[in-house]
Amino acid sequence: MRAMIVDKYGRVPMRLAEMPTPEVGENEVLAEIHAASINPIDFKIRDGKVKLLVKYKMPLILGNDFAGIVAKVGSKVTRFKVGDEIYARPRKSKIGTFAEYIAIHEDDIALKPKNLSFEEAASIPLIGLTSYQALTDILQLQKGHKILIQAGAGGVGTFAIQLAKLMGATVATTASDAGANLVKSLGADEIINYKTEKFEEKLKNYDAVFDTLGGEILEKSFKVIKSGGRIVSVSGLPNARFGKEYGSGYFKTLLFAAASRKLTALEKKHNAQYTFLFMKPSGEQLRIIANYIETGRIKPIIDRVLLFEDAQKAMEYAESGRAKGKIILKIR
Numbered sequence: 390m391r392a393m394i395v396d397k398y399g400r401v402p403m404r405l406a407e408m409p410t411p412e413v414g415e416n417e418v419l420a421e422i423h424a425a426s427i428n429p430i431d432f433k434i435r436d437g438k439v440k441l442l443v444k445y446k447m448p449l450i451l452g453n454d455f456a457g458i459v460a461k462v463g464s465k466v467t468r469f470k471v472g473d474e475i476y477a478r479p480r481k482s483k484i485g486t487f488a489e490y491i492a493i494h495e496d497d498i499a500l501k502p503k504n505l506s507f508e509e510a511a512s513i514p515l516i517g518l519t520s521y522q523a524l525t526d527i528l529q530l531q532k533g534h535k536i537l538i539q540a541g542a543g544g545v546g547t548f549a550i551q552l553a554k555l556m557g558a559t560v561a562t563t564a565s566d567a568g569a570n571l572v573k574s575l576g577a578d579e580i581i582n583y584k585t586e587k588f589e590e591k592l593k594n595y596d597a598v599f600d601t602l603g604g605e606i607l608e609k610s611f612k613v614i615k616s617g618g619r620i621v622s623v624s625g626l627p628n629a630r631f632g633k634e635y636g637s638g639y640f641k642t643l644l645f646a647a648a649s650r651k652l653t654a655l656e657k658k659h660n661a662q663y664t665f666l667f668m669k670p671s672g673e674q675l676r677i678i679a680n681y682i683e684t685g686r687i688k689p690i691i692d693r694v695l696l697f698e699d700a701q702k703a704m705e706y707a708e709s710g711r712a713k714g715k716i717i718l719k720i721r
Contacts, residue, residue, distance in 0.1 A: 392488035393700045394448040398437035403451060403487070403701050411485075411492035418469055419461035420477070420493055424511035424694075425452045425486040427707040427716040428544065429624075434484070441641060442627070442667060443481045452486030454478045456501050456510035457721075466495045474501040476679075478514040478670045487700055489720060499675035502682040509689045512715035513548070517678040519623060519668045520549040523599050524556065527621045527664050532557030534596040537588065537613055541577055542568025544715045545601050545623070547690040550575045553599075555686050561595070563588055571690070571713055589613055600625060608655060616660040627665045628652060635667065690714030 392408040395401055413419045431451050433439055456476040459469050469475065477498045485491055501510045524530045536553050540546045541562030553560045554576035561579040564572045569580050581588040592613040600607045603624030610620055627635075628649040632642030646653070649665075656663050681687040692712040695703045697720045707716050 390489040391697070392450045392485070393452070393697070394450050395435050396448050398435070398440070398447075400436060403435075403704065405698065405700075406448070408448075408450065408488065410490050413461055413463050413492050414494075415463040415465040416496075417463045417492045417494050418459045418466055418475075418498065420455065420457045420475060420491050420498075421460040421721070422455045422457040422486055422489060422491060423507035423719075423721045424457070425455040425718045425720060426511045426515065426544075427703050427718070428453050428515045429707070430515070432704060432708055441644070442635070442637075445484075450485035450488050452488065452718075453484050454511060454514035455486035455491065456505075456507040460490065463495075468495055469498060474507075475499065476501045476510040476514050476675065477672065478518055478668075478675075480670050487697075487718065487720075495672070497670040497672050499672045499679055502679040504683055505689065507721075508694050508717045508719060509691065511717055512544075512689045512691055513678065513682070514675060515668070516545045516548045516715070518671060518674055519545055519666065520552050520599075521674050521678060522668055522671075523621045523623070523666055524549065524552055524597075527666060528597040528599065528619050530556050530558050530597060533559075535559045535561070535594070536597040536599060537592055537595050537610065538562045538577075538599045538601075539606060539610070540564075540601050541572035541575070541580070542713045543601060544690075544712070547571070547575060547714050548687065549599055550577055551687045552681075555681065561588070561592055568713055575690075597621075608651065611655045611659045611661055614659060614661055618659070619662045619664070621664045621666050623666050623668070625649075625663070625665055626652060627667070628663065631665045631667070692716055694719050 393403040459473040563583040589609040589612040594615040598610040598620045600622035626649040629646035632645040694717040
């Protein structure tokens with residue numbers, strides 16, 4: 390099969406190569422991939438920034454979500470059959486959606502939303518699961534809560550705004566002039582122009598913050614939440630609590646604790662709870678998300694669709710930070 394691979398960690402370009410079609414385990418399906426999406430985790434993995442959490446063998450096929458058709462099923466698969474149209478985010482140990490096929494556990498799969506094309510459906514799994522787990526499982530967002538969602542015009546932001554509004558929250562977000570109309574159309578109640586305004590000066594007494602940027606932006610986010618508020622980040626540093634829950638072991642947990650000292654201090658200062666989110670695959674949650682989409686309550690936001698052969702260009706565009714919504718690779 391054709392696949393986009395990297396041969397080593399670092400800012401190296403992907404290359405198109407012939408790779409073996411994956412073998413299918415007894416609880417797996419072989420999926421014929423029709424479309425995949427670009428996500429920031431793809432270049433973080435490529436650059437070796439998640440090696441402390443997951444190590445990969447080289448050459449490595451990148452790609453973390455997709456939509457396609459079941460081509461083969463393992464002997465113990467019960468929920469899917471050949472020909473089913475599916476979408477999914479594979480397990481971190483089994484990534485590789487920038488390819489014509491992938492073997493994936495049936496627990497990680499859901500039927501594709503009926504009203505979406507393969508390209509539209511491929512835009513959803515990673516950002517949908519990330520947003521669902523952040524807002525529902527960690528932030529425990531409730532009707533009437535106020536939440537700040539950073540970078541609202543980005544891939545995660547466009548989904549998270551819609552989900553937060555569906556949950557009955559008041560939503561503030563950061564965006565540029567170019568993204569303001571988009572986030573407003575998705576339901577954002579307050580839009581902070583990050584180029585001319587400081588969100589930490591304009592917002593206060595928020596129940597929650599969903600951070601996708603990390604660094605100083607994450608640190609400043611503590612200023613907007615009320616006592617007892619919660620912050621979740623997909624771009625911040627893992628802390629000791631994450632290390633223990635993730636089963637990282639004693640020494641890695643110590644390393645996380647040391648690296649996140651400043652965030653722990655900010656937690657105490659603001660009486661807040663900070664959580665690093667390393668999203669988990671879930672076919673069950675994808676089925677919930679599919680229902681939201683099929684009933685018209687959430688829609689995919691796509692910046693552009695590129696051909697499989699242009700995957701490197703797509704990655705470079707994603708890294709530029711200019712995309713409004715998702716970047717999709719059309720594989721078939």
